[in-house]
Each structure stands twice: as C-alpha cells, then as structure tokens.
Amino acid sequence: MIPSPFDYAAPTTVAQALDLLADAGDDVKVLAGGQSLIPVMKLRMADPTMVVDLGRISELTGVTDDGDSLLIGAMTPHHVIAKDLLIATYAPLLAQAAATVADPQVRHRGTLGGALVHADPAGDMPAPVLALDATLVVAGPHGERSIAAADFFQGYFTTAVQEGEILTHIRIPKYVGWGSHYEKFTRVAQQWSIVAVAAMVRVEGGAIAAARIGLTNMASTPLRARGVEAALAGCALEADAIATACAQAADGTEPASDLNGDAAYRRHLSQVLTKRAVLSAAGL
Amino acid sequence: MASSKTITVEVDDVSYTDDVEPRLLLVQYLRERLGKTGTLIGCDTTNCGACTVHLDGVSVKSCTMFAVQADGHQVTTIEGMATDGKLAPLQEAFHQCHALQCGFCTPGMIMQSASLLKENPHPSEAEIRDGLEGNLCRCTGYQNIVAAVKSVADGVEYGDSGVSASLEDAQNAGVS
Numbered sequence: 001m002i003p004s005p006f007d008y009a010a011p012t013t014v015a016q017a018l019d020l021l022a023d024a025g026d027d028v029k030v031l032a033g034g035q036s037l038i039p040v041m042k043l044r045m046a047d048p049t050m051v052v053d054l055g056r057i058s059e060l061t062g063v064t065d066d067g068d069s070l071l072i073g074a075m076t077p078h079h080v081i082a083k084d085l086l087i088a089t090y091a092p093l094l095a096q097a098a099a100t101v102a103d104p105q106v107r108h109r110g111t112l113g114g115a116l117v118h119a120d121p122a123g124d125m126p127a128p129v130l131a132l133d134a135t136l137v138v139a140g141p142h143g144e145r146s147i148a149a150a151d152f153f154q155g156y157f158t159t160a161v162q163e164g165e166i167l168t169h170i171r172i173p174k175y176v177g178w179g180s181h182y183e184k185f186t187r188v189a190q191q192w193s194i195v196a197v198a199a200m201v202r203v204e205g206g207a208i209a210a211a212r213i214g215l216t217n218m219a220s221t222p223l224r225a226r227g228v229e230a231a232l233a234g235c236a237l238e239a240d241a242i243a244t245a246c247a248q249a250a251d252g253t254e255p256a257s258d259l260n261g262d263a264a265y266r267r268h269l270s271q272v273l274t275k276r277a278v279l280s281a282a283g284l
Numbered sequence: 285m286a287s288s289k290t291i292t293v294e295v296d297d298v299s300y301t302d303d304v305e306p307r308l309l310l311v312q313y314l315r316e317r318l319g320k321t322g323t324l325i326g327c328d329t330t331n332c333g334a335c336t337v338h339l340d341g342v343s344v345k346s347c348t349m350f351a352v353q354a355d356g357h358q359v360t361t362i363e364g365m366a367t368d369g370k371l372a373p374l375q376e377a378f379h380q381c382h383a384l385q386c387g388f389c390t391p392g393m394i395m396q397s398a399s400l401l402k403e404n405p406h407p408s409e410a411e412i413r414d415g416l417e418g419n420l421c422r423c424t425g426y427q428n429i430v431a432a433v434k435s436v437a438d439g440v441e442y443g444d445s446g447v448s449a450s451l452e453d454a455q456n457a458g459v460s
Contacts, residue, residue: 034350083367088323103419105345106418108342190418
C-alpha cells in the first residue's frame with residue numbers, strides 16, 4: 001500500500017519545525033515515530049500534502065533530571081522509556097506501560113510524544129501520563145505553553161495541541177515511595193489494550209496512604225478512577241478490602257462496544273484489572 | 285507532484301545514494317531499488333514482522349518507515365547477515381533446528397531474533413516468545429523458532445552448512 005504523494009521536510013530544530021508548520025497551512029502532518037501515522041497514510045485515511053518529520057531534532061530526545069521532575073523529550077522512543085534508569089527510579093509506571101506497547105520493532109520507532117498526541121483511546125501511554133499528573137510542554141508560533149495531563153486529552157484522537165503547535169516535552173513529577181503496575185488485557189499478542197489499568201500506590205504503616213489510578217480504553221480519553229482512589233486512601237493492605245474499593249472502577253466511565261468486547265464486558269474488566277493492578281502495585 | 289529527495293543510506297555495508305519520492309517505503313526501496321528481495325512484504329500493516337530489518341542496529345518494520353527517514357543511517361537486511369559465505373549463527377540455527385516450513389517469515393524472524401539477542405543475550409523461553417511478539421509465523425507453531433533462538437543464546441555450535449549450494453548441488457537436491 002502506497003500513501004498519496006506528499007512533500008517532506010526534516011527540520012533539525014524546533015524553531016525550524018514551527019516555521020515549516022506555519023508555512024504549510026492546514027494540510028500538514030507532523031511525523032514522530034510514524035507507527036500510527038504511516039499505517040494510516042498507507043490506508044489513505046490521511047493524505048497530507050506536507051509531512052514535517054521531527055526525527056532529526058536531537059533536542060526532542062532523551063530523559064533529563066530537572067530537580068523535582070523528569071523532563072522527557074517527546075521523540076524519546078518507547079524502548080528507551082522502558083529501560084531508562086531515571087524513569088525506573090522516579091516514574092516506573094511509565095516504563096511498565098511502555099514495555100507493553102505493540103511489539104519490539106514498534107517500540108524501537110514509536111515515541112512517547114507521538115503516542116500522546118495521537119491519543120488513541122486504546123493507546124497505553126495516555127493513562128499512565130494522566131495518573132502521574134504529568135505536564136505536557138507544547139511549542140507554538142506564540143511561544144511555549146504547559147498543559148496539565150488532565151486538560152490535554154479532549155476526545156477520540158483529539159488533544160489540546162493546536163494546528164501549528166508541537167508537543168516538545170513531557171514533565172513528570174518525581175515519585176518516591178510509590179509502587180506501581182500497568183495491567184493490560186488483550187486477547188492476542190501485540191494487540192491494542194481492550195482495557196488496561198495504570199496503578200500507583202503509596203503504602204504507609206500497613207495501609208494504603210494514597211493511590212492514583214488511570215484507565216485505558218474506558219472512554220474516548222484516558223480517565224482517572226477517582227472513586228477508587230478515594231476508597232483506597234486509608235484502605236488496609238488486604239486483598240478483600242482492596243477488591244471492594246476497586247469494585248467502583250467503572251463508575252463514570254463510558255467504554256465503547258466493539259468486536260473485542262461490549263461496554264458491559266469492559267466495565268467488568270476495569271474492576272478486575274484495577275484490583276490486579278493495585279494488588280501488584282502494593283506488592284501483594 | 286511532490287518533490288523527490290536525495291538520500292544516502294548504508295545498506296549491508298554498502299553506501300547508496302538515490303533520489304526517492306518521500307512516500308517510498310523503506311521496504312520498497314530495499315526491494316525495488318536495491319534488489320534486496322530477501323526482505324519480504326507480508327501484511328504491509330505493521331503486524332507480521334516479515335519486513336523486519338535493523339536500523340542502526342535495532343529492529344524496525346521496514347513497511348512502516350519511509351526511505352527518506354533512513355537518510356544518513358545504517359540498514360542491515362537478512363542479506364547482510366552472512367559473512368564470507370558463512371551463515372550467521374542464527375541462520376545456521378534456523379536451518380539446523382528446522383525453524384521454518386514455508387520460510388516467508390524467516391528473514392524477519394532472524395532479524396528480530398538478532399535484535400533480541402543483542403538486547404538480551406541470554407533470554408528465557410518466555411522472553412524469546414515475548415521478543416518475537418511482532419513476528420507472525422503461520423506454519424511452525426513457533427516451537428522450533430524458539431528452540432533455534434534458544435540454542436544460539438545457549439552457545440550451541442553448528443557445523444557449517446554452506447551459504448550457497450552450487451548449481452550442481454541444487455539440482456542433485458531436486459531444486460532448480
């Protein structure tokens with residue numbers, strides 16, 4: 001399958017990329033790792049006349065320690081996220097989710113920023129980024145702005161990134177003393193999540209002091225399971241009590257029905273997977 | 285008409301400079317421009333892994349990359365795995381372990397296995413199966429593929445079966 005013809009530019013700085021986007025009009029696509037955009041172009045579901053490839057902008061790749069937070073370049077590929085020492089130390093949830101994305105070849109090319117801006121409801125990176133309270137740094141013609149993860153995901157394949165803007169970095173607060181786990185349910189290898197749960201738990205004195213739960217594919221955007229988080233705060237480190245708290249995981253969700261499962265099945269899955277994720281994050 | 289781009293890519297240790305349309309996929313460039321038909325197109329949808337090659341030493345699906353993205357980079361295909369007429373250990377292991385039936389997935393399987401062993405030289409069976417998650421085989425049931433990769437990880441040495449039989453050998457074997 002061959003995409004429609006397009007013009008191609010590979011800038012080496014963010015400033016060049018923004019200039020190219022400003023000149024290209026509205027029929028332009030930004031190419032990150034290409035593991036979603038290229039298949040869509042091959043199917044001709046997207047046929048931009050111009051593609052701006054961020055792959056040669058070195059300032060967009062890598063993980064840096066920035067005081068109270070980690071700053072992750074948007075073009076950092078999943079396989080690096082999965083193995084990076086800083087991420088393993090301060091935000092292991094992100095690494096755990098990245099290790100489940102698609103397959104090794106796709107993880108070698110696909111990027112964190114690309115996955116977030118693509119915003120597929122079944123994508124694995126948005127829910128952890130939401131649970132981690134990340135801040136998304138976006139560059140545009142009028143400078144840089146920071147967007148809270150809670151405001152970033154706006155609907156199916158829709159984010160707060162506007163035309164002419166580029167997601168440049170993901171800022172994640174450092175978490176110390178938290179356990180985490182990403183529990184993903186699929187039927188076959190390399191499948192998109194049917195449902196997945198990103199869980200972080202801080203245990204103090206034999207009880208759960210705080211929990212953060214992100215849900216994948218339970219609505220058009222990733223969701224926080226706020227009811228579960230509230231119920232887990234102060235919850236004993238005991239499987240039955242945790243299961244009871246996790247029973248409300250589906251509250252406020254709006255899962256789709258498709259060939260992999262209907263909405264009721266997804267609601268059920270969200271409860272089971274939240275329990276598993278929290279138990280694992282708590283070390284039980 | 286979109287303008288073409290000049291790219292320089294090192295493929296299997298040879299440097300090539302070509303004008304390509306931006307929409308030309310890397311796999312098409314390898315097969316149709318360079319004649320490297322050892323890299324196969326299976327599903328053409330990023331699922332099957334038959335088109336797996338190495339880009340700067342790590343595995344990628346060449347059907348899901350534009351040739352222009354490889355400009356200035358190093359590509360290794362299955363055709364660059366043998367050295368001096370001697371099969372690479374993984375190729376030899378696939379041969380000896382009968383890790384193929386129709387053989388269509390084999391180039392991609394070997395390239396992904398090589399990438400896996402580079403990242404994890406001593407994988408468990410489960411890690412091999414995970415590592416080959418992006419490569420589909422519809423014949424073997426994967427058993428002998430996993431066995432072949434495991435044998436290389438375990439350092440099993442195979443005798444040299446020779447990378448290319450002579451025409452006479454091939455005819456004697458009923459292949460023409």
